[in-house]
Amino acid sequence: MATIRRRRTLAPGNREEGDGFGEGEVPYVRALLEPCFVGGGMTRSALFRSLAGALGAVSLVAACGGGGGTTSETLAADQTLRFAIIDYPTSLDPAHVDSAVDITFLSEVFTGLYKFDNNLKIISDGTTGMPDISADGKTWTFKLRKDMQFSNGDKITAKDWIWSWTRTLRLNDAYASNLYAITGAQDVSDGKTKTISGLSAPDDYTLVAKLDAPAGYWLTQLAMPTASEVLDQKVIEAAGDEHWTEKAETYIGSGPFKVSAYSAKESIDFEAVKNWWGGDTGKITKVHTDFHVDAATQVKKFESGGYDLQGMANSPAGPDDVLRYKNDPTKSKLLTIYPGARSTAVGFNFVTGPFAAKPGAKPGDPTNSGSSTSDPGLDGRRAFSMAIDRNQLADIACAHAITCQPAFGGPIVKGFKGYLGDNGDPYAKFDAKAAKDLYKKWDPDGSKVKNLEYRYNTSPSNDKRAQNLQAQWKENLGIDVKLVPSDFPTLQRDRKKKIVILGRESWGIDYDHPQDWFDNLFNCAQAPIGRGNDEAYCNPDQDAITNAANAKPVEQAVPDYVKAQKMLVNNVVWMTIDYGTQPYLVQPYVRGAGYNGLYDYGWQGIKLLQH
């Protein structure tokens, strides 16, 4: 099981309100009917009416996202793609990657065994097909492509994969846990041994992994462009483990693009790899990315023609700019809003404070069970959740619900595996009277919530969410909650100490599998101090369900995860308030750019028309 928490730290996305499409009309129909999935004509309810369909629809969006290229369109002579990101990459080393920003670049420069296509379907990358999995689910055999090579010409064999994965485990950073399913992997992470006992290479192009237990989620983890990418041992050992990413000449990968220039705090340039082993690298020949450009400045430069795209690498335009584009008939054609993959919630502390299910319990000890009814904080948590009108919150915090959608279906985001369904969270339904009655029953004299603080990390959208929550709790429960903003590291530190009583929570999906949620956020293993279950909620009955589900193929496991998630929403571990969306600004001459719910579309599919 994963023991290291991964939390993507970037901003949530955006979305908008009802477009008048009928209930039965799924987004892909709409995508067929309209030239693009544009904010100007799109509305909130339609956007999320069926994200399950939307994941299919995004491919169609891609086809139109920018106008749907035809063979008669004349390409621009200069195929240099230009965009900026708000942050810096945390690391360009696949073993150290920790954010969506990093992933944007890694997926273009490196190769894994598998990857996601624009519909989030898992497809082969460095393999010739899907893995051969033994009957007991514990032995996975991968057949590797024989034509693979790094951009410097070095051949890639199974030994390179073993060396790369061993290195990732040795460095043991955020996504090393994607390899923990392999027998002996954690021993390498813990420094007990230098080789992964469960990983072997019978020949140069076969890789065999033995697992501790069947892991239905592992294929999804392998497709994530992070820990499982293949690296060039020779180059890294020559340049140094911590320095090989610093220079273009030593930053060697096997993807369709390679770095041509890199200035750590300023910008990075890429160029297509000539004679790439994978074949055609697409029309884009160069990519230039500026670092650390705030969203408002990016939009200005986009408007002056300095950038071809805005919103790449999880750097969305601010709500006010998005609203400005949406309201302008001409500009709205440049705006595309995609379903996002982030949930934002309010978390309650289960061991300390008024909402605790088991006050005074040690973090990591069981706080709830399937049968127990002893939970002194439950009514308070439910009252706080029901007192929030999520439609109002999304309207205010997300620029008329463009940059996020109200959440009524539990933590797992709509459209992704494990989603509870619309109105699947009974305590997400706004009912001021019921909330007030429940609150009065729980805390008749107001003593429990005296000096109650809401902790959050400050950002334009988080500030708005916090102020709206404060106003709604005051209006609907008569409670004054003090807002305590801080930077993200401070909040994160206190969350992990389990001392945040009431605080902002958010999770950007790493991959489309419910295991990503439970094993990182909601199981007992993550409840002790220092781990990722910030609420210290521990329900062994729920763990039993998810552990069993983890061993099954995802299709069979989803009902179990849904059952586990119902336990979560009934216990109000998180009161989920919104699901993010992802706004993109795309110049009219750009074709093929977009977002698949988790990642930007690959650069191989993008082209620039004459303009």
Added chain:
Amino acid sequence: MAAVPSTVEASQEFLISELPEQSSLGQDAWRRLKRNRLAVVGLVIIAIFFVTALISIVWTPYPTWRQALGTTYAGPSLLHPLGLDDYGRDILSRVMGGAAIALGVGVGASFLASLTGIILGMLAGFFKGKVDALISLTINIFYGVPDLLVALILVVLIGRGLFNIILAIALTGWLGMARLVRGQTLSIREREYVEAARTIGTPNLMILSRHILPNALGPIIVQATYLVPAAIIFEAFLSLLGLGIPPPSPSWGRMASEGYKALQIAPHIVLAPCAALSLTVLAFNWLGDGLRDAIDPRMRR
């Protein structure tokens, strides 16, 4: 028989009746202040804002914190004459509430800064020597550190409550007052009436309070008046940086900070608090100029 007034008495009465009516320094200043139109306009504006601030403590058209009163970013309407902000809050109510905060911070910080400056300035000017050296050194050191930095550090350390903001602003605002009072005290302490008081054994505290302070009061009042708008601006700036009065309190600076982001789609959000802020600051400056002219003895000529 009634006594007939002598010639001398008659001429004395005649002279008294012919003399212009005597007035105090204060009455004289007030008369000249009233003749200064800008100062009067400033005074009226300040009075209006004070009344508004007092009213807002007990009543505003809508609670200043209540959100979703209508469509967010909505422009002015009959129900909401100044429109709604990005939270759907009534801007008029918040501008009214903001007046109480601005004037509270302005007057409070000005009072605290003035009190500190007067005490330290008088001590430095009166006792001179080591006391003066120590206080002057402190003033010079504080002058060397940017006001904003001091205020920011203090706000971060002690929190963002109303009193804390006043304290932070006062801590950076007393320097000018202290210098002014020190200079006044140095000058006044050499006057004959102070010498005379000292000669007859009047205690220092009494000399300071009875002779020096009253005679330095004119410039002090003018300086204190200028401190009010400076404090208001300072609070607005702290709010703009997100370190002012915490939400949902309707500080004008915070309103401007939240509103400017939507300048291109809803300029009315930033317009109202900025107009109120500018008007108040301008009014205090006009009044300060008027007071300076009215109190300055040279202006009598």
